[in-house]
Amino acid sequence: MNQNQKLDSTEIVTENRVFKKIENFWYHNKWTVIVVTFFLCVALVCTVQIFSKEKYDVTVLSGTTVRMNAEQREAFLSSLESVLPKDYDKDGESAVGMVDYQIFSEEERLVEVETEIDGVQTTLIDEQAAAHWNNDQRSSFLSTVQTGEYSLCFASPHVYELLTKDKNVVSKSVRLGDTDFYRYNEAVQVLPADTVLCLLIQFPMGTSGKDDIYARSVALYEAILAYDVQE
Secondary structure, eight states: OOTTOOOOHHHHHHHHHHHHHHHHHHHHHHHHHHHHHHHHHHHHHHHHHHHHSOOOSEEEEEEESOOOOHHHHHHHHHHHHHHOOOOTTOSSOOOEEEEEEEOOOHHHHTSOEEEEETTEEEEEOOHHHHHHHHHHHHHHHHHHHHTTOOOEEEEOHHHHHHHHHSSOOEEEEEEGGGSHHHHTOGGGGGSOTTOEEEEEOOOSSSGGGSHHHHHHHHHHHHHHHHOOOOO
C-alpha cells in the first residue's frame, strides 16, 4: 500500500461512531457503573473472606482475667479438640475455635495488669484508661452473648455473676477446677481453677438457634465433664 494513500472514509466514520457510543454511554451511566462496580468489589471481597475463613466444629466463648499468648491458646484449644466427640463438618479435622475477652471486677481492675491491647503488650497502670478499656471488654462480651452465636463459655467468677445476675442465660455450669479435664491437662490450667464452664441457653437467634449446632456445644460440655482419669 502506498504510504501516502488516505484511509477509507468509511473506516473513520465507523471508528468515530463506536467511540461516540462509548462516550455517550459513559456520560449517561457513569454513576451507575461506578456504584455497581463498587458493590461487585465488596461482594467479591466478602466471598473471598467467607471461603478463606477457617471453619470450626465448635467455637467457645471466654470471659476471664486471662489473656493467653499464641502458644497457650494453641495448647488450650488442642486440649478441647482432644475430647471433641467427632468431626462434625466431616472435613477431616476436629477443630475448636475461641473468641475471648479479658474482663476484671472492680477489685481485680485495681491490680496492675499486664495485657495486650491492639497487638501491643501493655501494662494497665492508668486507672481511668484501664476502667474505660475494661468496660468496653465487658460490654462487648455481654453483647456477644446476646447474639446467640456461642453456647459454651469459660467465665471468671465475676463474669459468671454477670451472666446470672439479671436474666440468667446459663443452662448448666461447673467449676472447671473440679473436673479431671482441668486437673490432668496442664494446658487448661492456664485458666484459674475457679473458672466456671457454662453451657448457655439455646437462643432463638444466632447459630445456637440451630439444634444441630447447639448440640455440638452440649456434646463438648458433656465430654469435658465425662473426662475421667483413674488414679
